[in-house]
Amino acid sequence: MGAVAHAAGVPVDRPKGWRNIDMKWLVIGVSVLLVSYLALMPLGFLLWQSFFTPATATNPAVFTLANYVVAYSDVETLKLLGSSVTFAMGASVFAFLVGTALAWMNERTNTPFKSLFFALSIIPLIIPGILFTVAWILLASPKIGILNMLLQSWFGTDYVFFNIYSMWGMIWVDGLHYSSMAFLIMTAAFRSMDPSLEESAMMSGASVPQIAWHITLKLSWPAICATLLILFVRSIESFEVPALLGLPVGIQVFTSSIYQAIHAYPSQVGLASSYAVTLLLITAIGIYFQSRLSNQGSKYSTVTGKGFRPRAMDLGKWRYLTASTFLLYFSFIVVLPFLVLLWSSLQKFYSVPSMAALKNLSFDAYSFILTYPTLFSAVGNSLLLAVGCATVVMLLTSIICWIVVKTKLPGRFVLDSLASLPMVFPGLVLGLALMIFYLNFDIGVYGTMWIMFIAYVTRFMPYGLRYNTTSMLQIHKELEESAAMSGASWGTTFFRVVLPLLKPGLLAGWIYIVIVSIRELSTSILLYSPGTEVVSVLIWELWENGQYVELSALGVMFIIALFMLVMLAQWVGRKFGVKEA
């Protein structure tokens, strides 16, 4: 009515226009402040703290460069750098090779059971890192590893076949755990390649190896490098694997050194910070190059509208081999670890599978866990944090995303970078930074659930942003414009048009964040205190106490619960038309 009257030249009673504008700017302002605060405070304080000596009861902290001097002049640090880089490179290359081989088998050949394998490939991501590592310890530890025991009894020897407590062991476990991530990324890359680029090479007479080299490889190297970088950054941030497998035998990487520095007495916060800053530098460089490569890569892979997929290579009888490779892979990555945890959880004392042991199965461990005093609060904390964090993140990032994608506000790209900044922080480093910050900036948050909540929200903000961006880009601006033409205020448009249209992305992102926050350990481990444990911290505590059997029981229940959660999420997702990310 207002618009028409205006056009007719009739003076219009402006419907409290100032209130209209205020709402929009209020929401934007609050979101921007919040994001800046969350993203910049940890970084700032981390840098600040690294220039101070440890504060003890008698001496206050003093400005110094000593931390960096010690860190960088020490031969130990060079060894640290060497180990970290070796570990990260080994794990990322291993994960990449396995993931790519499987992705190629699934996407480009006529291996059977394709959709089944694709669906199963998400399962490894459900198993928390700590449980996966513990399971492999139970399998391949030199003293108690089941695989060792079995092989030794079969071959009648004392020879230690597998030693998981080694760099190779660390590479194996971490690489295996994240190979499914490589599988998903490379599958997406294979799917987005225009098939006619390879088909035209075929019609030009090139053989399959020639096509693979001249066309496929040369077109996809940006994607390959970007994937390797993602995996490298992931591995160098890894905490559970180096802590559980490396520390017992003196293999140090950055993350485990940070943890040890904090838990030393007096707490070497300054030293930990300088390590953290170094680690941060590495991950920042890695992510920078990765995003540069991703942009370049999109020039090469075009998705055509036509429905013709690349012709699957006919493997003939070999497809049974590839199908069995998949099954073997899943046994290594899901079945075996789960079974070993299950086995261990049913023992009174940890022992190797044997007929005798089979007679002594018991559910003692389960009753122990179920009556464990902090279990219910831990589960409650995990759920509360996960759900709360996911909700806040998705709402906050939807606003940020809207600003970045839909408006022309100056500085919106800075906002985008700020909101994505936490991606650069390894979980442990983020925990460290927040710990330092709230120790010094005492607003009563340290030692409560709030600090963990802040940590989770900061940590998972970039993921929420990514899910929202994909959805937001698909909302044509004419949908909002027609709302405006119909007289809607900004608030009405945002809440009644934009948010509902974002629903698939919001839901997918929410589900993802719930799942990863329930699993997460490295951020929580420096921030928890008695009463604010989460389930993953509980598992860690049981490990530190050597309670393997009880740990396995908790682990089994945890995995089953997570699995059901993911199934529920998939069902909900399908119901609301969410496409797999």
Add this chain to the structure above:
Amino acid sequence: MLNVNALYTEYPNDKGEIVKAAQDVSFVVPEGKLFTLLGPSGCGKTTTLRSIAGLERPNAGDITVGGVTVYSAGRGIFVAPNKRNFGMVFQSYAIWPHMNVFKNAAFPLEVSRNKFSKAQIEEKVMRVLTAVGLDHVADREATKMSGGQQQRLALARALVLEPKLLLLDEPLSNLDAKLRERMRFELKRMQRELGLTTIYVTHDQSEALALSHEIAVMNAGRIVQIGSPREIYERPRNKFVADFVGLTNFLDATVDGPDEAKNGYRVNSSIGALSVSSLDPYAKGDSALISVRPEDIELFERRPDGINVIEARVDLKVFLGEYLDYQVMIGEQRLLARCHPSFKASVGDTIYVRLNPEKCITIQDNITYRKAA
């Protein structure tokens, strides 16, 4: 030269239902001719082309080129696509973005089993680039060219190995209208000059009419009619072809009896008594469907002489520059007529239409050829 026999292809779609992409597709293409597969989306023309190329494997049938069998279900023969030595131009051109123009065109020579020397490659590539008019951009990055240039590069690449068969998958559909018309002439000239046997796939009937020696109209996986462009246009065998290729008016009629003209019949149609022409035999009392094209309906302001003259009222008049479209009503029946812009009748006027009996043809309306809803 190309012999396609009883091709049958089916596959499950996303929902798991079986889609019959091509059924009983057979045709023969003599050497040096341009043969077009024409039809709407989903009719099976691209499936057939890709089966000839070897990029798809049919479930049954044979394909023989120059006496060599490249596919035979019965004898278990399947020659891999990279061994068939056919040139193919894809709808999206499939130009490799990481190579320049020269390297794109040279690729087939570089990967070929016969080792070509650098000099030979240079000579062959420049020859074919000159033929398509791209010799002056030989070292430009291939994707930094216009659509028309990329299309010519794709063609050059297809021709560089001097193939015995050229396959074109809707090569002009990504170009804008003016460029498309120009490229149409280029393609025709090149094909006639080279005398290269060519299979062309398109949904654009004017392209098909302009370029082909012979057209196969396809619908729902089957070939509906094969013939020269003139045959397809002037003698469509059924309603689908009559309607898909060009515009036409359909009139229901009942046959009265034969006429004295050759192949002539007298019918009682929805616009009155008509003399029509038919290649099929009809008996008195049979029902028939008459098709007459708008350009074969003459319009007069005063009653003219001759047969098939009927009075009509002008309902709609549309000026299109090179001709006028008239929608006229004869009773309840609407007719679309096309005439020279100098015709002066306006809406509401009474005019006279005269239909040439040789251009009023009977057609079959065979239900199986209609695409399932």
